[in-house]
Amino acid sequence: MRQFTEIIQVKAQGRKLYDITPQVLKWVNEQVLTTGLLTLYIQHTSASLLINENYDSDVLVDMEAFFNRLVPDGDSLFVHTVEGPDDMPAHVRTALTQTSLSIPVVDGGLALGQWQGLFLFEHRHMPATRRILMHLIGD
Numbered sequence: 001m002r003q004f005t006e007i008i009q010v011k012a013q014g015r016k017l018y019d020i021t022p023q024v025l026k027w028v029n030e031q032v033l034t035t036g037l038l039t040l041y042i043q044h045t046s047a048s049l050l051i052n053e054n055y056d057s058d059v060l061v062d063m064e065a066f067f068n069r070l071v072p073d074g075d076s077l078f079v080h081t082v083e084g085p086d087d088m089p090a091h092v093r094t095a096l097t098q099t100s101l102s103i104p105v106v107d108g109g110l111a112l113g114q115w116q117g118l119f120l121f122e123h124r125h126m127p128a129t130r131r132i133l134m135h136l137i138g139d
Helices: 021-031 058-070 087-096
Strands: 002-012 016-019 036-042 047-053 100-106 116-122 128-138
Touching: 002 016, 002 021, 002 116, 016 058, 021 036, 021 116, 021 128, 036 047, 047 058, 047 087, 047 100, 047 128, 058 087, 116 128
Parallel strands: none
Antiparallel strands: 002 128, 016 116, 036 100, 036 128, 047 116
16 A cells, blocks of 8 residues: 655635646656545635536536525625635635545546546635645555
């Protein structure tokens, strides 16, 4: 059993979904494992990770529209607004999504479905560099 770790950094330019699939696939392929498990973990509280469709970009637009309606910026419900009106909504969005993903490695590659991609979901409007820890274990 072998283990590998790496951190990728994504320069998010504001609220949206960023496709990280190519970076992750490249790194996994460099490790040359036949079978294993990849864990992705984002080291932030106002951004998250998703597996979603990467074929039709309208899916990403609709995801953002849904979250804008579900958790609007500046909602008077929130007390925590230290960093602006998108501060607490970003934390709620993170709580509703995921901070880690597990993807099997089968026959030397990630076992993603035909239309699946890996995304960083940035929940803040301001630019930020996000760190995602990748941990791969297997043979």
